[in-house]
Amino acid sequence: DTAVSQTPKYLVTQMGNDKSIKCEQNLGHDTMYWYKQDSxxxxxxxxxxxxxxxxxxxxxxxxxxxxxxxKAHLNLHINSLELGDSAVYFCASSQVTGSSYTGANVLTFGAGSRLTVL
Amino acid sequence: AQTVTQSQPEMSVQEAETVTLSCTYDTSESNYYLFWYKQPPSRQMILVIRQEAYKQQNATENRFSVNFQKAAKSFSLKISDSQLGDTAMYFCAYSGAGSYQLTFGKGTKLSVIP
Structure with missing residues (x-):
């Protein structure tokens, strides 16, 4: 059972299009993130x-x-895609507050979504 | 602002040997956490080890250990008995205590050679 799941894993699209990447976590975490990993x-x-x-x-x-x-979902919508938006986008989650918080912000990452803009 | 520097873009090691990856950071905070994440070719980011700045004892997880030098702001990762599955990008990361922000270094690409 995947802890942090992203869809789609791969996305190829034309410049100017609008696209979305979805993220869901089943860890009960209260904080979610989007990171971009460039080339x-x-x-x-x-x-x-x-x-x-x-x-x-x-x-x-x-x-x-x-x-x-x-709390369990964080989606990323991108309008008017440009060539420079090509990257891998990672969703992550962590538990920052509450009884399970240890002061260390330990992130659990999804598998990443590779976006290619042509 | 905190910065994390990994000065070795690429490294290689023979299988079963030991390798050390370097990381330095800059911060004015007194309490913080340091991490090493591994990213194999599968792209998945995996937490390898973490260190709490207020603990003097170096963290260890099986074949992975760190050398944390707080005064020098240095946080190196030692991989013992390297295995082919250790081939990956390794990222050093910093987070202030209670902070939502995790700042990454630029990564070191490690290749384990059979």
Whole structure:
């Protein structure tokens, strides 16, 4: 039973299209994230939600819009796709508050979604 | 802002040998956590080991151990008895205590040679 699942795993699309990547976690975590891994493998945080509230919103184009319908889901919608958006997008989750919080923010990652914009 | 530096873009090691991956970080916080994540060719990010800054004892997980030098802000990963399955990108990461933010280094690509 996958802890953090992302769909789709691969996405090939044309410039200018709009696409979404979905993420679901079954760990009962209260915080979810989107990270972008570029072609040089550098991982950079994009967004983070804690209990459906946006808490990290790094400098990304406003074509990227996260949506968290509930604690277990965090989706990423991208409008007007550009060549430079080609990357692997990772969803992750962690438990930051509550009785299980140890002070260490240990992230569990999904398998990643490779987006290719042609 | 915290930064994490991995100065070795690529390394290789013979199977069954020992290899050490370097990581340095910069922070003004007194309490924080350090992590090593592994990313094999399957792309999955896997937590290898973590260290709490206030603990002087170096963390160990089976064949993986760290050398944490707080004053030098150094956090190296030692892999003993390297196995072919250890071939992967290894990322060092930093998180302040109670922080939502996890900052990654640029990674070291490790190849284990049979």
């Amino acid at each position: 040089k493998k550098f991982l950079k945080i994009m967004f983070s939600y804690n209990n459906k509230e946006l808490i990290i919103n790094e400098t990304v184009p406003n074509r990227f819009s996260p949506k968290s319908p509930d």
